[in-house]
Amino acid sequence: MKNRLIKLGGLSSMSKTIRQSVIEHLWQHWHDQSPEIRQIAAGLQQRGSTPFVLDHFAVIDLPSVRSGISELGQIFSAIGYREHGRGYLPEKQNDFLWMAEEDSAQCSARDALPQVVVADFRLDEMPGDVRNIIEKYVAHTVNSPLAEIKELLAKNDVAADKISQLICDYLKAGRDWPLPTVSDFLTVRAFNELLAWVLVFGRKPNHFTVSVHLLSGFTDLADFNRFIEHDMRLSLNPDGGLIKGKKESGIAQSSTKGVLRKIQLADGEVELPTDFTEFVWRYPVSSSTPVMWNDYFTGFVAQHADYVIESLYRD
Numbered sequence: 001m002k003n004r005l006i007k008l009g010g011l012s013s014m015s016k017t018i019r020q021s022v023i024e025h026l027w028q029h030w031h032d033q034s035p036e037i038r039q040i041a042a043g044l045q046q047r048g049s050t051p052f053v054l055d056h057f058a059v060i061d062l063p064s065v066r067s068g069i070s071e072l073g074q075i076f077s078a079i080g081y082r083e084h085g086r087g088y089l090p091e092k093q094n095d096f097l098w099m100a101e102e103d104s105a106q107c108s109a110r111d112a113l114p115q116v117v118v119a120d121f122r123l124d125e126m127p128g129d130v131r132n133i134i135e136k137y138v139a140h141t142v143n144s145p146l147a148e149i150k151e152l153l154a155k156n157d158v159a160a161d162k163i164s165q166l167i168c169d170y171l172k173a174g175r176d177w178p179l180p181t182v183s184d185f186l187t188v189r190a191f192n193e194l195l196a197w198v199l200v201f202g203r204k205p206n207h208f209t210v211s212v213h214l215l216s217g218f219t220d221l222a223d224f225n226r227f228i229e230h231d232m233r234l235s236l237n238p239d240g241g242l243i244k245g246k247k248e249s250g251i252a253q254s255s256t257k258g259v260l261r262k263i264q265l266a267d268g269e270v271e272l273p274t275d276f277t278e279f280v281w282r283y284p285v286s287s288s289t290p291v292m293w294n295d296y297f298t299g300f301v302a303q304h305a306d307y308v309i310e311s312l313y314r315d
Contacts, residue, residue, distance in 0.1 A: 014160055015080035019101060021164035022079065023113050027054065029172055030205055030275065036234065036256060037208070037277055043232050047217055054114035055211040055280045056098065058309075059171060060194070061203040063120040064138035069095055071144045072118035072203070075167060078149050081116055087302035092194045092309075093122045098300055104293045110214055112293040117300070121195055130191045133184045137177040137199065145170050175202025182268040193313040197272060200263060206312055207255070209278035213296070221252045221281040228256070228279070237276070239314060240307030250297030252281040253304050255311045276311035 031037055044052060061068050073083065081099040088095050096119035104112045123131050145166035152163055180188075180199050189196035197206075218224045221243055228234050235257040236242050245252040258273020282296040290296055 016101075016103075017160050018079045018163050018167075019081070019113055021161065022167050023054070025164065025168045026057065026171060026205055027208060029168070030057075030208055034275060034277070036259070039232060039234070040210075040228070040277065043227070044215070047227075049218075050214070050216040053110050053211040053214045055209040055278075055282070056115040056117055057205045057208045058096075058117040058119065059203050059205055060094070060096075060119040060198050062134060062138045062141070062177070062198055063123060064135075064141050066143050067138065067141045067203070068120040069097065069118050071146060072120075073097060073099065075144060075146050075149065075170075076116050076118070078146065078153060079163065079167070084115065085299050087300060087305060089302060089306045089309075091306065092192060093125045094119055094194060094309075095122065096305065100293075100298065104298075107293045108291055109211070109293050109296060114209070115298075121192070121198075126195075127191060130188055130195070133180075133188055134195070134199065137180060137184075140177040142176045171203060171205065173202070174204030175200070177202070179264070179266040181266045182270060185265055185270060189313075194309060197312045200265065200270075200272060201274065205275075206309075207276050207278050209280050211282065212279045213281045213283075221254060221279065224279060224281075225254055228254075237308065237311045237314065239310045240304070244304040244307050245301060247283050249301055249304075250283050250285070250299065251301060251304065252283075253308055254279045255308045257314065258311050273312055278308055278311075 059072060061072055076099050080102045082102050084098050084100045086097045096117055099116045099118070101107070101113050123134060149163050149166060152159055185196055185200060188199055212218060212221055212224045218227070225236060225242055229236060237255045237257050243252050243254050255278040256276045258276040260271045261274055262269050263272050284290040284295055285297055286295070
């Protein structure tokens, strides 16, 4: 990727450029590997619907001194994302936070870049055998590119493309610890299926989310779900109901069921989905006609997230 140098005098503009580049590259990488999203995009185009807008994407990491929610949060903060809220999924020992662009409130809903959800796990709430397995693998974790990103940002000339490449390479690589053995995977899965998925795939984005409320041609999420099931012939995640949420909670969510694939581990194969697609309907926060990003509910509901993320491992 050829570096583009941008003067520090345009720092805000530079941050926006980096954010756009990171999202575009991560999305394109995910899109190219997901037949499901290509099918949905083609189906929407056939219907004459407006091009879809991304609502958010999620990255879950294993916790260590060199990885996890803090490291991911600092990386996105360095390029102009700001923490917008936090949640916890107790049955999964999973902490998560969501981040929005620093200028989201000044953006229209269609122009704002997607929020980023970053997460990891509370190892101290896990049994000793599971904790020992995770600690064995994260001992191999390498340093994140955070220090190099900060160093580049501090220079008089900032290589925006270089920063974007550092972040994308770090996230697309997913796992920098060895492939787990089947035995280790099964031990972890018996206690926490989400943790087992992350042990195998690492911190790569596990799903992207479409803003259905910004699509033309659909009256609500139930209407869109009919398109997904009947026209696209894709299966939806039924955990917690096909639709998680309602107008009173500000947000309604659904997601596809991940497609099982054979995944090679260190000493054998297992079957796991590699990703899924989520759909969100965000409700306006006032009676006026919504236009701007914060004219809609912009948060998340932990209980909904608890059900949605199960698309990664429920068959």
